[in-house]
Amino acid sequence: MVMKMAVISDIHYSDEDMALKSKGRLGDILLLRAVHRINRMIRPDVTVLLGDLLNDGSEPDSGCKRRRLMECIWKLESPVIVIPGNHDGNADDFYRDFPRPPAWIDIRGHRLVPFLDAEEPAFNARRSAADLQRMLDARADFNGPIIQLQHTALFPPELHPCPYNYNNIEEITTQMRKANIRYSVSGHYHPGIDGLTTDTGTFIVAPALCEEPFTFMEIVIDNERMTATRHPLQMPPHLKLFDAHVHTPMAYCSENMDVVRTVELAAAFGLAGMAFSEHSGHLYFTRQTYWSGHCLTAGLAGADAADNRMEDYLALIDPVAPPARIALEVDCDFDGQLLVHAHDRNRVEFLLGAIHVLPSLRGDRIDPEKAADEFLAELQTMVRSEIEILAHPFRVFRRAGQPAPERLYAPVIRLLKDHGVAAEMNFHTNTPDPEFFAQCLRAGVKVSLGSDAHNLYEVGEFAPHLELLAQSGCQDDLRDILWHEGLLNRG
Secondary structure (H helix, E strand, O other): OOEEEEEEEOOOEOOOOOOOOEOHHHHHHHHHHHHHHHHHHHOOOEEEEEOOOEOOOOOOOHHHHHHHHHHHHOOOOOOEEEEOOOOOOOHHHHHHHOOOOOOOEEEOOEEEEEOOOEEEHHHEEEOOHHHHHHHHHHHHOOOOOEEEEOOOOOOOHHHOOOOOOEOOHHHHHHHHHHHOOOEEEEOOOOOOEEEEEOOOOEEEEOOEOOEOOOEEEEEEEOOOOEEEEEEEOOOOHHHOOEEEEEOOOOOOOOOOOOHHHHHHHHHHOOOOEEEEEEEHHHHHOOHHHHHOOHHHHHHHHHOOHHHOOHHHHHHHHHHHOOOOEEEEEEOEOOOOOEOOOHHHHOOOOEEEEOOOOOHHHOOOOOOHHHHHHHHHHHHHHHHHOOOOEEOOOOHHHHHOOOOOOHHHHHHHHHHHHHHOOEEEEEOOOOOOOHHHHHHHHHHOOOEEEEOOEOOHHHOOOOHHHHHHHHHOOOOOOOOOOEOOHHHOOOO
16 A cells, blocks of 8 residues: 655754754744645645754743644644654653654554654764664554654665764664564755665655755655655746745735745745735725725725825835835726726836626626626726736636636637736636646746745745646746746837
8 A cells, every 4th residue: 555755854943044054944934835735735644744843942932933833733634743853852842732643653554653762972863772672562463564753864874974873773773674664764864865775674864844945755655665755845946937926914815924034035935036916905995995895896986095005015115126026916996997096007017917806706696607708808908908917817716616717718818918918827725727828828828927925935836836837748948938027028
């Protein structure tokens, strides 16, 4: 039986980065990004966290940091095993906030045996006599594959120059052979080791999440073979990806956005650039009048000048622009007028046209056919108003519980092509239709990548976008098909 694990190690969550190449300050963001990636794209049978979740488990606020990480871990959709590392402090304190694992856990015909081994000088470790016996006990009533899990790197030392290991490694490998334990997964050694195989078994060391390119591992055991795949959270820098759709703290739907941290994250995650693209309706209307739909029924004429926050938005972005670009995400009101004042349109670099609400998709009497006509009419207004990007095409239908109307694909693509407007690929609370984007690419319509980030972990998270593009036959040569900031001044 096949068993799949996701493995995260060495987050080193801290207030300050412990070294130039380590980003412990981003620990909670990196973990949350990994959790969502694992849920969406890996879907493992179990997720394992192999220690050094904190950089210093003895700090006065270590409990707060552990609980913050646990908030992220609880979002995992798989069973979870968490073990401490040498930086995590006292194990009893550690397990006040994380779930303490039992002696072993059986998952899909495999037995996982976690160890909390004592630290020894020079960042090595030693397995106790009781835990050496537990290795044998784990085999006593079980015939399937056994995987031992520990923080400190464990492998036959002659196979790799890693400076860390167990001071009683010979005893451990002897017990592995006696108990027929064929698999070992560790952390601790930040570069990681993809796999060392001997007649004793296969030994894997997961890389550190806190160091670029911020990697977790996917490990698959299939037919007596264990293989590891690295999944970096950082985007491939050579692709020069641009995130054209990022929100700010001024969005009514913002979760934790911060413009300075966003710019830092965009660089850390390997982006060539990014743009803040705030909802114009959030800037012209109060929270209540926006969410009530008043902004769409009354239009800009219904906005109170006292509620206008556009100056605040521009002032918020100004200290980080450049490198950040400044844009707006704009709707049309129900009379077909763009929700942006002309003088404000000239103060930002580009517009994303967004259709969040259609009259025929509101209330109890939904009319998808009429809504399709409304969608096309709004889009015609937007492209004539010189938007650069159509944000999250057809998401308005999915949110109303309706399929995207495929009869719209051809006329929408024709409008985008004729007006030089890009189609945004957007996975935020949304599943783009691969067929629509395949048709866009065949027609020569540019594709814009948008995270639609409302949470910092989402900034530049384009793994699902790249997967969809790869399914469409596009992988490394993306410059000719993707919208990017170099196209802003097109003729």
